[in-house]
Structures are given as C-alpha cells and as structure tokens.
Amino acid sequence: MSTASVRDVAQHAGVSVGTVSNVLNHPGKVAPATVARVQASIDALDFSRNDAARQLRAGRSRSIGLVVYDVGNPFFTDLARGVEDRASDEGLTVLIGNSDSPARESAYLDLFEEQRMHGVLITPQSDIIGRLERLRARGIPVVIVDRRSEGASVSSVSLDDVAGGRMAVEHLLSVGRRRIAFVAGALTIRQVSDRLAGASAAVAEHGGATLEIVEIPSLTVLSGREAGAALAARPPAVRPDAVFAANDLVAVGVLQALVMQGDVDVPDDIALIGYDDIDFAAAAVVPLSSIRQPSREIGETAVQILLEEAADVALEPRQVVFQPELVVRASTVR
Template sequence: MSGVSVKDVARHAGVSVGTVSNVMNHPSKVAPATVTKVQQSINDLGFVRNDAARQLRDGHSKTVGLVVLDVRNPFFTDVARGAETRAAQEGLSVILGNSDEDPARERAYLELFEQQRSHGVLISPIGDITARLGALRARGIPAVLVDRASPDRTFSSVTVDDVAGGRMAVEHLISEGRTRLVFVGGPLSIRQVADRLEGAELAARAHPEVSLELVTLDSLSVIAGRKAGAEIAARAELPDAIFAANDLVAMGVLQALMLQGSNVRVPEDIALIGYDDIDFAAAAVVPLSSIRQPAGMIGHTALEILLEEVANPDASPRHVEFQPELVVRRSTSASAVDAV
C-alpha cells in the first residue's frame, strides 16, 4: 500500500501517533504488547519509514561516506568491512563510493555525501584535496583520510608506513641475491605508490651492485600488470626481480610471465613480490610474497576517529600509522613455506 502515514498506522493499531513514534524510535519506552501491535500494523499496511524529515531536524543522516581508489582491489573491500563493523555498533551505515582513480568521480561522491548530510566521510584520495575536505568540515561534516596522510596534517588519518614497506620489499629481494630489480606501478600521483617507490629506491641505493628500474602504469590493475609483465618477459635481457606496487598488479605480472610459450620461471628466473597481501596472493599458482597491511584495522580505526571528531569537532587531528609486515612465499623463495 502506498502513501501510508504514521497517522494511518496509529489508527489501525488503536494507539496515538506519539506511541507509534516511540515504537519506531524508543521501543523500550513502550509496553511489549503495544510494540507488537504497532509492528503488526506497520506490516499489515506496508508502512515504510521516511527518515528525510528527521535527518533535516538532526542535521545529519545515519550514513558515513567511504571513497576508495579502486573497489576491485580486495584491500579496499577489507578496509570497508572494518569501517562497517565499527559503524554498525553505533547504528550507522557505510555507503561505499569508488573513485576509480578519477578525480571527477571523487568530487562527485564528495558532493553527494555533502548533499546527503553524511555523518562524516572516510576517503583514500587521489591527490591533495585539503581544500575540499575543509569545505566539508565547515559544513559540519568531518573527514578522515584512509591509507594516506594529509600533506599539512590538518586532517586525521590512518595510514601504513609505505616507505618502510617499499624498503622492506626490496631488502627482501636483495637478501635473495637479486640485483636487477624493476618496480612496476603507477600513477605516481597516488601517494601510496610514490611512497612505496621511495622506500624501494632507498633500499636499492644502499647496495651499489643493485639497479632499480621504474615501469610506470596508468592504473593499479591486473590488466595493467599483465601488460607490463608481457613487455618485461619479451626482453632479451631479463631483470631478476620485480616489485609490484600492489597485489593486483603483481597477479597480472605473474599471469604474463607464466603464459604458455614463455620460458620465464618464477622465482627461478624472476622473483616477484606484491603489496597488500590480499587473500588471492596466497592462492596464486605460484603463491605470492607480499607486504601485508592490516586493512580491516585501518577501516575500523578510521571510523573510530571519525566518531571522536563528531563528538568533539574541536579535537586536534589524530594520526595513526601502522607498520607493514613482510610475508614470504614461493614467488620470491623457492624454499619458502608458504604463509597464509
């Protein structure tokens, strides 16, 4: 039945409009038998609650906006799950937006969350969006950066030390006797990629015998990794190790290196390490070494900080930085006991 109002429900149940309101908003204040009667009327009439007016009165909706770089990446799925778990404890819902590494789409999602008067915004940004987030804050919508720190640290953030992670990956490859290294990733406008490259370069420069080549991609996808891997496999002189900026890129590289007709063996000819340690890494044909990030904890912590800022808008920004972890599997060490 369409157009059913709270008054209709009250009339059907034989109670006041105020009682129906209490059943929907404060059921503990109503006798259980009355709650049951009102809920039955709601079901019988097909009443659907419209929260728009209440949200206008409260000033905010019960949703939190989350904007990620690439929803296809399981890392961001795990971040979203962590945030959603914490949000649910507060009666909030997380609305996921995929910028797909496109600044225009990122702007559109931020405008949407502003229009919806979201409780707050979590975002893994493409570039510097300090000014845009400042405008949101002025409207009473706090924002927390996810997997990226703000350049001037004016916004709270939850990150992983990607410079340390990049260094860790290359130091592992060097410890396996690899000296001709390639970093595959991009675009470098994504801060996380730039930081991982910086760490890789720091590690390589500490060893004069080690070279590090950069192969820049236009996206952090399996397809982009497969294309780069095919080009590398076709070279007359191969590198002996590849560090991929994330596991999706690494999976694409691995697929290209292992195509029928390719004589490249992993790890015997080329060692391969990724970043994020998504679930698929351990299940690859050659289990993939990776740099692990605590994705679920990142999302959970970001939502926790957002709640703190909602409760105290004048609080100083918080910056939480997790440390990455090296996970060694057969793609870099033939003798490795594969981690899960």
C-alpha cells in the same frame, strides 16, 4: 500509503510520543511489553516513519560516504567491508563510489555535502585537502583512508608505505637479488611514490644493487601482464632478477606473463613480490610474496574516528598509521 503520524501511534498505543520515538530508535531502553504494544499499533495503523524528514530535523543523515580509487581492487573491497561492518554496528549505511577521476571524486563530494552525510571516508585521487577541510568546518566529519593527511588538518588512517616499500626490497636483497625492477603506474599517487621511496632507500644501502622504474598505465592485472611480457622478452643479461610490483594486481599480471613465457622461472630467474596481500596472492599459480596491509582494520578504525568526531566536533584530527607485514611465499623463496 498510510498518513499516520508518530502522534497517532502514541495515542493508539496509549503511550507518549517520546516512548514511540524510543521504540523506533532505541528499543533497548523500553520495556518489552511496551515495545510489543507500540509495534502492534504501528502494524494496525500501517505507520511508516519519514526517515528523510527525521534526518533533516537531525541535520545529518544516517549514511556514510566512502570514496576509494577502485572498489574492484580486492584491497579496497576488504577495506569497504571493514567500513560496512563497523558502520552497521551503529545502524549506519554506507554509500560507496570510485574516485577514478578528479571530476567523479568532486561529484561524489558535492553529493555527500548536499545529503548532509553522517561523515565521509575518502582515498583522495587529487589534492583536495582544502575541500575536505571545508566539509569538516560544516560539521561533516572527514577521515582520509589508506593515505596520511597532508598537514594533519583532517584525520587519516593509513599504512607506513615507505616502510612497506623498504621491507619488500630488503627481502629481495636478502635472497640475493641485485637487479630490481619496480613496476608501477600513477607515480603521482602518494601511496605508490611512498613505496618507491622506501624501495629506493633500501637499494641505496646495498652496494651493487640497482632499481629500475617500469611505469605502466594503471595498477591492474592487464597492465602488469604487459609489463611482465616486456621484461621476459629481454635477454637474460639485461633482465631484472627481481620485480617489486606496486600492488598485488600488478604482481599477478607480471606472474601470468612470466609463466606464459615458459622459459622464465619464478623465483629462480625472477623473484616477484607484490603489495597488499589480497586473497589472490596466496591462491596464485606460484603463491605471491607480498606486503600485508590490515585492510579491514583500516576501514573499521576510520569509521570509529568518524563516529567520535561526529559526537564531538571539538576533537582534534588524528593520524593513525599501521605498520606493514612481510609475507613470504614461493614467488621469492622456494
């Protein structure tokens, strides 16, 4: 391995150390001929810059830490792609982890603090606002994604899930449904409880409508399928005539169960609406109505806020809230 230093490269190319640094980090500031001369010296000396040492001197790495509930959920996959696209524009890399347990969430935050990340984006699994405030106080910008920051002490980028839940159920009510089931797991998750709050408010404003909460172990296709099978097995008189699923994965599972049952028609017997509008929603055997979140834009906006706070630690935290959009398909209206 070469032991050549930046100073060796500068001497070989006949330029200053500062010019070599600009070629490595900001080549657009250097004349093309000079860039070519420095690159030739780098190749001749087999120079490899020590990024770890450079980051240590700068006090911050060139990576962003992203922690989400489940990167296997297409919503979070799209959000992560938005994060990655915006980060790459700035020459930053993204390290992604799942916060599917408080212990794992805490371990990632320990790692990101130890590595002096350029910033941290997180969808919290537990009540960790104090921990996030400490990261911010240590000069590591933090932005909460897909959930509003409690107390507004840390920046966040989220969707108005109360409005989204209301929108979903108002749509079901508008097509004549009155016995509505909300199929959801982990009601302690803020996004889920907000969607339930919006759904409850919509039902309360329509006389004769009811809202049943069907709790499931997790927000997955399998849990949705089990819930759908249980609903389909009920006698028609006590079966809901509409289902609002807490996310599209759950909705896909419910739909699979209803279709496999054979004698329950979607949407005639049970209208079905999901949440997130992932790609699978439009591609389902009965295309799913859903509440759309701008997942990539949420990720891109979160990175932009993080970059601004990294450049100016005096900036006050901001709360950016996107509005949901109703997407109507064949699962609620023929």
